[in-house]
Amino acid sequence: MENEKENLFCEPHKRGLMKTPLKESTTANIVLAAIQPDFGPLTTPTKPKEGSQGEPWTPTANLKMLISAVSPEIRNRDQKRGLFDNRSGLPEAKDCIHEHLSGDEFEKSQPSRKEKSLGLLCHKFLARYPNYPNPAVNNDICLDEVAEELNVERRRIYDIVNVLESLHMVSRLAKNRYTWHGRHNLNKTLGTLKSVGEENKYAEQIMMIKKKEYEQEFDFIKSYGIEDHIIKSNTGPNGHPDMCFVELPGVEFRAASVNSRKDKSLRVMSQKFVMLFLVSTPQIVSLEVAAKILIGEDHVEDLDKSKFKTKIRRLYDIANVLSSLDLIKKVHVTEERGRKPAFKWTGPEISPNTSGSSPVIPFTPSDLEVRRSSKENCAKNLFSTRGKPNFTRHPSLIKLVKSIESDRRKINSAPSSPIKTNKAAESSQNSAPFPSKMAQLAAICKMQLEEQSSESRQKVKVQLARSGPCKPVAPLDPPANAEMELTAPSLIQPLGVVPLIPSPLSSAVPLILPQAPSGPSYAIYLQPAQAHQSVTPPQGLSPTVCTTHSSKATGSKDSTDATTEKAANDTSKASASTRPGSLLPAPERQGAKSRTREPAGERGSKRASVLEDSGSKKKFKEDLKGLENVSTTLFPSGYLIPLTQCSSLGAESILSSKENSGALSPNHRIYSSPIAGVIPVTSSELTAVNFPSFHVTPLKLMVSPTSVAAVPVGNGPALTSSHPVPIQNPSSAIVNFTLQHLGLISPSVQMSASPGPGIVPVSPRIESVNVVPENAGTQQGRATNYDSPIPGQSQPNGQSVAVTGAQQPVPVTPKGSQLVAESFFRTPGGPTKPTSSSCMDFEGVNKTSFGTLFVPQRKLEVSTEDVH
């Protein structure tokens, strides 16, 4: 039904694969090519497999072949893991072997659980799609097909897809079908998740748990009550945890439709898990803590073992997928008690999307109000959080939502989902609006680029190796605008941290607030890349982290106790209590109060960003905070929808609406320029078009307002600058642009898509980054990414890559769209240079700014184990 169109696109694959594997090859290849240009060339090997087809294995083998061919990186990883043997061994070989071998042997050949691990499977899965798919192309994913190709049960695919869906890297189109979005929206999503996480006070929760642990160890002390409160608070009134799925705007509804189980779903768990990383200072989260928090939301104490165990199991599943995405890495945290498995965030640093964040914006009052309201709504729907409590969904809401969803579903899904289809077809969320021409052009360019990139990949790899060190970060881009700079810093740095990178990031962030200095509390410091040392305080408790690798050690982590505190700081509450630490920085002071208040510092950045400005208004802020933070909009469904994708739909529509309203003229201006005419036009056009759709969906409508509100201004300048930066995909750029305008996204986010860029603007993250030397490893990864713009590369952070490019590109050229476009497209070149420069800058900045912060915490040792 729905699929009709889709089928057309997809079908081939499926058919081929499913029914006749052999035959399909052709089609499959084609498809692949379309989807993943990168592979295309490489793909060749594939056919052979097919040829072999007779064997059941074929599909798998093909994949493997492809994978290996395509992404050496993957291979390497595997090897690292040790998987390599199996995997890399080409399937074909295996097959042959199998034939020859006796049963036992046969078994041996296949085996290993490792080979079957979700992580590996995920890598294979990811290898099939580009990090930054061309929207113009059909990026549909047929689950059955994939399952066959990967030779795994569908159940496994669901595990992967659910996690990817939580990151909005894919969205459900129809029954057996998903659309691949890649990392285009990843930063946005992460920003949103961060915001939500902050709202939910996960940082605090983490702190509490850690405290408890400590206390327990020693003795119990007071914290108890507090903790409970907190937790409870988080929990919805009903006691529901606040789980909700955070959605991106345009995309997700459908998926939602499916979800009855949504709440519990792996998706939600995945998002929450990610939130924990984004919110915690060290960015290291132990499974135990994560499980407790996830469970805890429901009932703190009840954890029965079985429940706990189950949760842990699920977390492993999620972690495996996230690891494959290079967002996290396994480490061990050594506490007094012993060492516990934990994961460290290795993904991009993100600044919360606040869409609205702050007030800085020049909106009209009305806009603001609107925004707020929307946020509030969202908040209610989604998480609870806010002030204190979270919002859980109220039953009434739930019902409402359901009804809405069902309606929505009918409408959307239907298949048609024409809308979707369109989207899908266009793909673009981003560019979407425009008519095809633009999209096509973009697509073509992209394709070309990709091809090039693929070719160059190898080169890139090499580069990567080299580049490693430089993180590029960000860069610096020159800040093109002074304005940007100004804004940016404030935004990002809320924590007190300073923005290391001022310009780049900053630009991004404009809205946020001013927090500033306050941040004090945390000490964040960043270390220059090299130095690294960052101190990262471990989160609360984390005791020692040992990185396996290397570096980390360097750091100063030792400070330990303090570290914990840091974390605590954020939380505020933490501070007071138990923690031995003591060191809390000033921030803590406040903290004590209650979570409610959150001192500025709550989690640092986030909060800071939000409120910051004046301490005075804290309360006010808090309230706002909730709203603000959520850049996303909420839908009744309880999903939080960030705008991301919206761009195509929502955003644009929104924009248009806004425009109509006339609220943000400035933005518009900006808008246009950067993107070059494209956007502007689009928006209007789209608007018209999309609108209707929106109407259809209430949710969307809601969003738009929000988004609008968000729009804030700040972005304007930033945006401009930013645009250039983002090299990524044109589409993404556009999207970002749009979003920014809308206010949904913070510039920073956009900018790099990867945020990270190095940036680290956010203190916490930064820390983590810095801290871990291993990061080096990690970083390298990142670096690599940075270095290599190439999308194709394996998944790992394509984003970062983009970032890199962005940085440099920079050029800021607002003007011509063409120019811009070029920059976008052109990924490759620049990286290097920019990188270096950026790095340099970065470092310099860091040093300057922070050089000192640090906070000691408790000991934290993290050991990363690559291995395992």
Added chain:
DNA sequence: ACCTCCCGCCATGCT
């Protein structure tokens, strides 16, 4: 012995 986590049963809910 513990850590991971694969496997697949079976509930759930849509079609």
Added chain:
DNA sequence: AGCATGGCGGGAGGT
């Protein structure tokens, strides 16, 4: 009823 999803936890491979 049938199928798509996906929660869940037994139990096995790894270390």
